[in-house]
Amino acid sequence: MVFINRNSWKKRICSFVLSLSLIGSMATMAGAQQGPSLHRETLAFPDYQQSTSAQAVSTAVKPSVLAMGQNEKEAEAAIAQALINGESKLPLLQYQITKDQLLRILNFTTFTNYPQISSAVAYEYTVDSQDIIYALWPKYNFTQPEVAARSMQIEQAAQAALSSIITKDMSELQKIVAVHDYLVLNCSYDTRVTNNNAPHDSFTAYGALVNKVAVCQGYTAAFQLMMQKLGVPSIVVQSTAMNHTWNLVRYEGNWYHVDVTWDDPIPDRPGVVQTYALMQSDKGIMNEINQHYSWDSAGYVAVNTQFEGAFNWSEYRMYHTAVMKGAVLDVSSLSGKTGVYSEFLVKPYVGGTAITVTSSNPAVAKVELVNANDPRGAKYRVTYLGTGYATLLVTTADGGIKTVPVSVKEAAAAA
Numbered sequence: 180m181v182f183i184n185r186n187s188w189k190k191r192i193c194s195f196v197l198s199l200s201l202i203g204s205m206a207t208m209a210g211a212q213q214g215p216s217l218h219r220e221t222l223a224f225p226d227y228q229q230s231t232s233a234q235a236v237s238t239a240v241k242p243s244v245l246a247m248g249q250n251e252k253e254a255e256a257a258i259a260q261a262l263i264n265g266e267s268k269l270p271l272l273q274y275q276i277t278k279d280q281l282l283r284i285l286n287f288t289t290f291t292n293y294p295q296i297s298s299a300v301a302y303e304y305t306v307d308s309q310d311i312i313y314a315l316w317p318k319y320n321f322t323q324p325e326v327a328a329r330s331m332q333i334e335q336a337a338q339a340a341l342s343s344i345i346t347k348d349m350s351e352l353q354k355i356v357a358v359h360d361y362l363v364l365n366c367s368y369d370t371r372v373t374n375n376n377a378p379h380d381s382f383t384a385y386g387a388l389v390n391k392v393a394v395c396q397g398y399t400a401a402f403q404l405m406m407q408k409l410g411v412p413s414i415v416v417q418s419t420a421m422n423h424t425w426n427l428v429r430y431e432g433n434w435y436h437v438d439v440t441w442d443d444p445i446p447d448r449p450g451v452v453q454t455y456a457l458m459q460s461d462k463g464i465m466n467e468i469n470q471h472y473s474w475d476s477a478g479y480v481a482v483n484t485q486f487e488g489a490f491n492w493s494e495y496r497m498y499h500t501a502v503m504k505g506a507v508l509d510v511s512s513l514s515g516k517t518g519v520y521s522e523f524l525v526k527p528y529v530g531g532t533a534i535t536v537t538s539s540n541p542a543v544a545k546v547e548l549v550n551a552n553d554p555r556g557a558k559y560r561v562t563y564l565g566t567g568y569a570t571l572l573v574t575t576a577d578g579g580i581k582t583v584p585v586s587v588k589e590a591a592a593a594a
Contacts (some may be wrong), residue, residue: 217305217313220278245288245414245477250274255284259293262317265326269315271304278310287475290424291415294400294407295333297383298326320379325540329385332537332572336388336580337404340365343578351411352458355428355437356495358405360452362398362439366391367447389572389582395440399424402439420473425456427476433483436464438471458486505579506534507556513544513571513583515563516590522549523583525573526556533576540569544585563587 247255254274261269271281281304289296301318319326344357369381369392377394380386386393387401399415403426406413412429416436425438438456455468460481464471510523525534536559538546543565550558561571564587571583 217307219303219305221303251276251280255288258284259289262296262299263330265319265323271312271315276312278306281312294384294403295330297385324542328541329539332389332539333384335572335574339574339578339580341408352430353495354409359437359439359457362401363443363452366393368443368445369394395424398440399426402426416474416476418474427479434479434481436481454492460484463487506575508581513561514586516588517563518590520560520562522558522560524556524558527575535574537572538569543567543587544569546571
C-alpha cells in the first residue's frame, strides 16, 4: 500500500440523500372530518445532480442543526428505528414536534446520529394548522423485509471491517486513521454521479461498506457509523454550496475535519491513500488543495493545526489485517429459478473462524447453514423463493467481507 499526501484531485459531486427537497403540498383533507384540519405534504429525494442550495429547508435549522429538545430526541429515535426497520407509517402526535423540527430530523440529525439509515427515498407527513406533525409515511426503494435485512447487513459489514483493522492496543488516533484508510482502500468513488445515474445505494453506508462503491454521502455515513462503534465523537458536516458532505471528529478535546472522499483518488488507484483532508483544521480544509467552503458543522469549530503541513502519518498506521484472513468461496454469483436451491461452500483461512452469511432479500433468496462440519468448508443452501435479486453478504469474525449477487427467475409452468 502506498500512502501519499500530494496528488492530483478532483471535486466530488454529491447530493444529500437525507437533505430532501420540499416539492409541494397535497390537497387539504376533507373539511367535514372531525378533529383538527390536517394537510399532507411530500418530501422527495432530489435529483443526484441538483444543487441543494434551492431546497426549501427552513432557516430555523441554521443555528445548530444538532441541538434538540427531549421531545425531538425521542421523535428522532422513533423515526430512525422505523426507517431502519422499513416501517411505512409512524404516528408522531405524541411527540408534539413541529414541521421545522421534523425537517431538521430528516435532513440533518439522523445523518449524524443514525448513519445506517439507507433506504428511504421520500416521505409524506400530515401537519395541522399549528405546524404540529401527526404522522409520517416513509417511502422506500425496497420492500419492508428487504429494508430490515439490508440494515442488518450494514451493521454486519461495519463490524467485519472493524474486526479487520482494529486491535485493543491501538490509540484513538490510530483507530481514526485506520478507518479513514480502510474506506479509501476498499471503496471506489462512483463516477456515475456525474452522469446523474449513480444508484441510490451509492449515497448510503450500504454502498460504501457492502457494494464498496459510493459518493461522498456514502463515505461519510460509513465513517460516521464506524466512529460510533469505536466510541469516537464525530458529526456529519454538510456544505450546500459545495454539494458535499464529510465528517468532524473530536480527538483529545479538539475537533478535526476528515474527508475520506477527498482522499480517495479518481480514478481509483488501488493501494493509494491520500491525506489532504485527514485531521484538518478549518483553515486546513479551506487550503488551496482542499478548497472546502460554506459548510454547516452545527457550531463546532476546528482550530488545532498539529496534523497539517508535512505531517508524517506512518507511525500512526498499524496494520493487523494478515493475508490469511477472510474466507474462500466456491462461487462468485448464483442464479436459478423459483422453487429450487443452490449450495455453496465457505472455507475460512483460519480454522474455527466464525462465519456469518445473510441475504439482502430473504423473500427472493433465503440462506441457511446446512453443514458446518463439511471438510471442504461450511456448506450453505440458498433457496430461491421469488423472482428478483439479492446480495449475500459473507463475513468472518476476523474481518473477511465478500458478496455474492443472486438472480432468481420464475420457474417454467408445468405442461
